[in-house]
Amino acid sequence: MKFSITSKGDETSNALAQKIRTYLLDFEFQYDEDQPDIVISVGGDGTLLYAFHRYNKRLDKTAFIGVHTGHLGFYADWLPNEIEKMVIAIAKTPFQIVEYPLLEVVVRHNGGSEASYLALNECTVKSIEGTLVMNIEIKGLLFETFRGDGLCISTPTGSTAYNKALGGALIHPSLRAIQLTEMASINNRVFRTIGSPLILPDHHTCMLKPVNDVDFQITIDHLTLLHKNVRSIQCRVAQEKVRFARFRPFPFWKRVRDSFIGDR
Ligand code: NAP
Numbered sequence: 001m002k003f004s005i006t007s008k009g010d011e012t013s014n015a016l017a018q019k020i021r022t023y024l025l026d027f028e029f030q031y032d033e034d035q036p037d038i039v040i041s042v043g044g045d046g047t048l049l050y051a052f053h054r055y056n057k058r059l060d061k062t063a064f065i066g067v068h069t070g071h072l073g074f075y076a077d078w079l080p081n082e083i084e085k086m087v088i089a090i091a092k093t094p095f096q097i098v099e100y101p102l103l104e105v106v107v108r109h110n111g112g113s114e115a116s117y118l119a120l121n122e123c124t125v126k127s128i129e130g131t132l133v134m135n136i137e138i139k140g141l142l143f144e145t146f147r148g149d150g151l152c153i154s155t156p157t158g159s160t161a162y163n164k165a166l167g168g169a170l171i172h173p174s175l176r177a178i179q180l181t182e183m184a185s186i187n188n189r190v191f192r193t194i195g196s197p198l199i200l201p202d203h204h205t206c207m208l209k210p211v212n213d214v215d216f217q218i219t220i221d222h223l224t225l226l227h228k229n230v231r232s233i234q235c236r237v238a239q240e241k242v243r244f245a246r247f248r249p250f251p252f253w254k255r256v257r258d259s260f261i262g263d264r
């Protein structure tokens with residue numbers, strides 16, 4: 001089996017990554033940065049997002065494992081003092097794989113070009129200058145004209161990230177769905193939006209169409225992109241999934257409790 005390790009880059013994470021690498025090589029695993037079967041992320045969720053995007057062209061062949069060093073690590077299963085246990089668990093393959101839904105985003109430009117992305121957490125759309133004004137179509141029907149700071153479209157595992165800060169619901173990742181939340185919408189006698197987060201199932205495509213301005217700041221997880229001359233931004237549940245290697249049960253709701261409530 002081939003593995004690669006992505007480190008947050010700080011001293012603690014690098015030392016831990018080195019230790020994991022030595023252990024796995026001892027078990028006669030091969031280190032392969034280009035075509036790994038398993039990718040171990042050492043750091044926080046940001047590190048895991050980075051690893052996901054690095055290997056997003058071979059998601060069907062890659063399983064991710066998270067080790068967290070200090071940061072929140074919502075996606076991470078292992079603590080630094082457990083890595084011996086983790087290496088033994090990896091060596092005792094086959095292990096269980098769990099799959100979670102992803103968000104597919106297609107940005108189409110007026111010139112005819114397009115760019116597509118997969119997000120593990122979410123996509124956000126903000127204007128470069130002034131109020132964001134967007135027509136929101138759901139399954140081909142105009143739903144509303146949004147005016148405000150921005151829009152966030154998240155995956156179930158991303159629902160605990162930015163989406164949570166926007167008052168969105170936490171969605172169990174066994175549900176193939178995406179969630180659309182508003183950032184400070186303008187609501188008064190003149191302008192109106194639904195106000196509530198919307199949860200869309202598989203095949204319910206959400207299309208954002210610019211009303212005036214055509215230049216936007218679009219984020220895909222930790223990446224910030226500038227898109228000019230945008231005709232539409234299409235969001236839906238992706239065909240692709242992310243795979244995590246699971247060695248022991250770690251239910252989603254326990255993950256949520258550990259991350260946000262703690263031992264009270
Ligand atoms: P960051 O600024 O370190 O991320 C903010 C926090 O979100 C960190 O504590 C991070 O955990 C945590 N996080 C990331 N994914 C999560 C998830 N799925 N569930 C629960 N918490 C999660 O930047 P980053 O590490 O590069 O992460 C990028 C993400 O930050 C974006 O995808 C977005 O969701 C989030 N974000 C949130 C807000 C907000 O809440 N207002 C604003 C901008 C971006 P670690 O400490 O382990 O990295």
Ligand code: MN
Pocket residue numbers: 044045046047071
């Ligand atoms: Mn981070």
